Amino acid sequence: MNFAEAETLADRAVAVRDLPEDVPSPCSSVCRMDRLSGLCEGCLRTIPEIAGWSKMDDDARRHVWRAIELRARAGIWRIPEESGDTHA
Numbered sequence: 001m002n003f004a005e006a007e008t009l010a011d012r013a014v015a016v017r018d019l020p021e022d023v024p025s026p027c028s029s030v031c032r033m034d035r036l037s038g039l040c041e042g043c044l045r046t047i048p049e050i051a052g053w054s055k056m057d058d059d060a061r062r063h064v065w066r067a068i069e070l071r072a073r074a075g076i077w078r079i080p081e082e083s084g085d086t087h088a
Helices: 003-017 047-055 058-074
Strands: none
Touching: 003 058, 047 058
């Protein structure tokens, strides 16, 4: 995920909040978990959020979308930059 993709995902999350029903899945078919953040690299969900999606009601799904928005805007999906320190 890059900055533009994160911004698009955050904007989509804002739009989804206003849907009265049938809250769509944020899945983008990337389905790869980042080992550092514990988030899917495509949709910024956690494993419990992904696994529980089909059982959630629309309000719970909106909460997940809100979490996605906050994660995307906060930049926690980014891989930390190397410090350049090669000492062990």
